[in-house]
Amino acid sequence: MGGPSMLDHRTGNRRAPINLRTVIPDLCAKCEARHIGLCDSLCDEDLHFLANVGRQTTIAKGHGFVTEGDPARHFFNINRGTAKLYKDLPDGRRQITGFAGSGDFIGLAADTRYAFSAEAIEDVHLCRFDRTDLRAVFGRFPVIERRLLDVASHELIIAQEQMLLLGRKTAIERLASFLEVWHQRAAASPGQTQRLTLPMTRGDLADYLGLTIETVSRALSALRKQGVIAVAADHGVSVLQPARLAGIAQTVA
Amino acid sequence: MGGPSMLDHRTGNRRAPINLRTVIPDLCAKCEARHIGLCDSLCDEDLHFLANVGRQTTIAKGHGFVTEGDPARHFFNINRGTAKLYKDLPDGRRQITGFAGSGDFIGLAADTRYAFSAEAIEDVHLCRFDRTDLRAVFGRFPVIERRLLDVASHELIIAQEQMLLLGRKTAIERLASFLEVWHQRAAASPGQTQRLTLPMTRGDLADYLGLTIETVSRALSALRKQGVIAVAADHGVSVLQPARLAGIAQTVA
DNA sequence: CGGCTATTTGAGTCTAGTCAAAGCCTGTGG
DNA sequence: CCACAGGCTTTGACTAGACTCAAATAGCCG
Numbered sequence: 001m002g003g004p005s006m007l008d009h010r011t012g013n014r015r016a017p018i019n020l021r022t023v024i025p026d027l028c029a030k031c032e033a034r035h036i037g038l039c040d041s042l043c044d045e046d047l048h049f050l051a052n053v054g055r056q057t058t059i060a061k062g063h064g065f066v067t068e069g070d071p072a073r074h075f076f077n078i079n080r081g082t083a084k085l086y087k088d089l090p091d092g093r094r095q096i097t098g099f100a101g102s103g104d105f106i107g108l109a110a111d112t113r114y115a116f117s118a119e120a121i122e123d124v125h126l127c128r129f130d131r132t133d134l135r136a137v138f139g140r141f142p143v144i145e146r147r148l149l150d151v152a153s154h155e156l157i158i159a160q161e162q163m164l165l166l167g168r169k170t171a172i173e174r175l176a177s178f179l180e181v182w183h184q185r186a187a188a189s190p191g192q193t194q195r196l197t198l199p200m201t202r203g204d205l206a207d208y209l210g211l212t213i214e215t216v217s218r219a220l221s222a223l224r225k226q227g228v229i230a231v232a233a234d235h236g237v238s239v240l241q242p243a244r245l246a247g248i249a250q251t252v253a
Numbered sequence: 254m255g256g257p258s259m260l261d262h263r264t265g266n267r268r269a270p271i272n273l274r275t276v277i278p279d280l281c282a283k284c285e286a287r288h289i290g291l292c293d294s295l296c297d298e299d300l301h302f303l304a305n306v307g308r309q310t311t312i313a314k315g316h317g318f319v320t321e322g323d324p325a326r327h328f329f330n331i332n333r334g335t336a337k338l339y340k341d342l343p344d345g346r347r348q349i350t351g352f353a354g355s356g357d358f359i360g361l362a363a364d365t366r367y368a369f370s371a372e373a374i375e376d377v378h379l380c381r382f383d384r385t386d387l388r389a390v391f392g393r394f395p396v397i398e399r400r401l402l403d404v405a406s407h408e409l410i411i412a413q414e415q416m417l418l419l420g421r422k423t424a425i426e427r428l429a430s431f432l433e434v435w436h437q438r439a440a441a442s443p444g445q446t447q448r449l450t451l452p453m454t455r456g457d458l459a460d461y462l463g464l465t466i467e468t469v470s471r472a473l474s475a476l477r478k479q480g481v482i483a484v485a486a487d488h489g490v491s492v493l494q495p496a497r498l499a500g501i502a503q504t505v506a
Numbered sequence: 507c508g509g510c511t512a513t514t515t516g517a518g519t520c521t522a523g524t525c526a527a528a529g530c531c532t533g534t535g536g
Numbered sequence: 537c538c539a540c541a542g543g544c545t546t547t548g549a550c551t552a553g554a555c556t557c558a559a560a561t562a563g564c565c566g
Contacts, residue, residue, distance in 0.1 A: 068505070087417045089503050095417040109409040116413055138399070145398055146391070152405035156362040159412035160369055164340045164348040166419035167463030171522065202545065210420030215522055217546055233531075235545095250342050252321070424554070455513065468554060470514055486563075488513095 027056065032125070033079035037103030041147040049140065053133035059083075059120040066118035072110035074128050078102055081124035082199045085116045086207065096208040098158070099200065107131070108152050122199050166210045169250060174209040175219040176249035179229065183239045196237045223248075280304065285378070286332035290356030294400040302393065306386035312336070312373040319371035325363035327381050331355055334377035335452045338369045339460065349461040351411070352453065360384070361405050375452050419463045422503060427462040428472040429502035432482065436492045449490045476501075 028051045033039060039047065054077070059065045065076070068087060078100050085106065086096040097116060100106050106126075109115045138145040165174050179196070186196050200208070206216045223229045228245050230238040239245055281304045286292060292300065309332070312318045318329070321340060331353050338359065339349040350369060353359050359379075362368045391398040418427050432449070439449050453461070459469045476482045481498050483491040492498055 087413060087505070089417070089421060090505065091503075093421040095420040097413045097416050108406050109413055110406065111410065115410040139395070142392075142395060142398070145395075145402060149398065149402050149405060152402060152409060153361050153363065156405060156408055156412065157364065157368040159409065159416065160340060160350045160362055163350050163412065163415055163419055164342070166416055167348040167460075168342060168346040207420075212523055213545080214524085214547085218522090221546075250344075252340070252343065465555060466513080467515085467556085471554095474514075 027051065028054075031056075031079060031127075033077065033103055033127075038077050038105050038144070038147060038151075040103075041143055049137060050129075050144070053137060054127040054129050057126055057128050059124040059126065061120050061123050064117060064119040065124075065126075066106070066114050066116065068115060068117045069113055072107065072112060072114045073131060075105065075107035075131055075134055076118075077127045077129070078104050078106065079125040079127065081120060081122040081126075083118050083120050083124055084200065084204055084208075085118050087116055094207045095210065096204060097162070098155075099204075099208070105148070105151050108148065108155065121201075121204065171209075171211055171215050172219045172222055173248060173250050174211065175205075175216065176223065176228075176245050177251065178205070178209060179223075179237065179239065180242075180245050180249045180251060183242065183245070194239050194242075195232075196239070198235055198237060280309065284332060286330065286356055286380075291330050291358050291397070291400060291404075293356075294396055302390060303382075303397070306390060307380040307382045310379055310381050312377040312379065314373050314376050317370060317372040318377075318379075319359070319367050319369065321367055321370045323367055325360065325365060325367045326384060328358065328360035328384055328387055329371075330380045330382070331357050331359065332378040332380060334373060334375040334379075336371050336373050336377050337453065337457055337461075338371050340369055347460045348463065349457060350415070351408075352461070358401070358404050361401065361408065374454075374457060424462075424464055424468050425472045425475055426501060426503050427464065428458075428469060429476065429481075429498050430504065431458070431462060432476075432490065432492065433495075433498050433502045433504060436495065436498070447492050447495075448485075449492070451488055451490060 028034065028039065028047045031039070039050065056079075059081075065083075066085075080102055083100045083106070084096050085098045085100060086094050088094050097109075099121075100118070106118060107114075134144075165177050169177065182196050182198070183194065187194070198205070202213045202216050205211075206213045209216065211219075220229075220231060223245075224231050226244075228239070228241045228248070230240055232238070281287065281292065281300045282297060284292065292303065307330070312334075314334075318336075319338075333355055336353045336359070337349050338351045338353060339347050341347050350362075352374075353371070359371060360367075387397075418430050422430065435449050435451070436447065440447070451458070455466045455469050458464075459466045462469065464472075473482075473484060476498075477484050479497075481492070481494045481501070483493055485491070
């Protein structure tokens with residue numbers, strides 16, 4: 001409280017230019033998500049401008065930060081932690097449309113209002129961007145718009161794969177498909193070889209796969225009894241037979 | 254046949270510059286899709302350049318024009334007719350991810366290879382664009398890229414709505430949801446008030462809604478017996494009670 | 507009219523859902 | 537350190553909604 005103030009003494013403006021060029025870019029340069037997701041497509045110079053319109057925030061586990069139907073004012077870029085994106089029916093049925101983790105961009109599925117809700121399932125660190133501001137940045141940095149189009153295209157591919165899963169796969173095929181994707185994602189990142197940490201509950205998994213908690217549990221047990229996976233006490237899952245998992249998942253490509 | 258030739262007499266080249274500026278823009282200007290979809294975002298001047306990279310084609314009913322897994326070389330813009338977009342499992346199960354009609358843009362759900370297949374369910378007139386060429390156009394006409402991002406965003410919203418349908422709705426809710434969307438789309442376009450023409454078969458409908466042909470037929474009969482819709486001999490469907498249809502569909506917004 | 511396909515309807519089966527209970531893990535407080 | 541409360545997960549028994557198999561019906565095109 002007694003330390004150096006970030007307020008500009010002359011104007012009293014918390015967002016004076018001097019801060020933009022020194023403090024904020026440094027925040028971005030040292031950000032844990034500097035080289036993943038949206039920011040990876042920018043050079044350090046361009047990052048200044050993105051920082052200008054973004055603001056780092058933390059969302060505690062269990063707290064929502066987007067509500068379906070609300071005016072869509074922001075985009076979000078996750079730096080750390082995991083969030084679930086979902087849609088609800090009036091009677092309480094829920095469909096989780098995706099899980100967003102480090103580097104993922106959130107908010108494209110919106111017109112004037114959000115088409116989905118979002119809630120942190122772990123503590124989440126994210127950057128919040130004003131939609132209007134970000135659109136204004138497009139003109140100056142078309143690379144960002146290009147990147148968003150790529151992100152949207154990729155999300156469309158994922159969404160169509162999920163439609164195939166929800167419309168045509170059996171319970172065990174759905175779970176195997178999910179584990180395979182999660183397994184590949186983990187394999188891409190450095191660290192442990194094949195032990196997966198699933199941050200979501202069985203209930204989240206059920207809402208994602210279009211099943212009930214009980215069916216998810218039974219499918220997990222079935223895969224375990226077949227020796228395809230091992231389930232630890234802390235919910236960690238190890239893939240013992242990736243090839244068989246892929247076979248059960250009915251993966252095409 | 255005896256009229257003025259489109260060939261340039263001096264060069265014999267069918268694609269001489271003189272033709273680009275006169276004949277092709279005329280094709281576009283008179284196109285049935287001039288004021289819908291992608292082309293609506295362009296002024297007549299800009300249309301010249303789009304025409305330069307596009308090529309009109311006709312796909313006969315029942316013929317495929319995109320195959321999942323093939324190298325993604327083109328985008329498509331439908332001028333007339335309807336196509337189904339789908340993904341298949343090795344054992345023949347199929348999920349239709351969407352129906353594309355006049356003005357709809359196809360091809361965003363692709364990285365280096367198409368993530369879906371497409372087949373005409375009516376005779377389809379479309380414009381085919383080379384992906385590389387179109388990307389080159391972005392630099393010159395950012396409005397096109399902006400438009401594509403909007404299209405992608407809208408498709409994401411639709412896709413998430415479809416996930417909710419496939420994962421959490423009952424058979425009759427799925428059919429009612431489909432009819433409601435189709436009804437609203439028809440209401441937006443001029444012409445008959447509430448009589449819907451469904452160009453797809455019951456099989457296509459089943460593959461779109463994640464059901465079987467029999468279940469789709471039974472759900473239609475149920476809605477008919479409740480007096481919500483009327484089904485004509487030629488597959489035409491009239492919505493008699495839109496409010497009840499929406500209620501059954503569990504529409505949120 | 508006759509063959510073909512698409513659709514509707516019926517009867518029985520099965521996968522996943524519902525309801526219920528037991529087990530397990532975590533965190534808290536004595 | 538242990539007991540207990542609470543939530544999450546697993547497992548079991550039964551039900552229900554959608555699927556499968558089968559047959560009848562209705563359009564459609566030559």
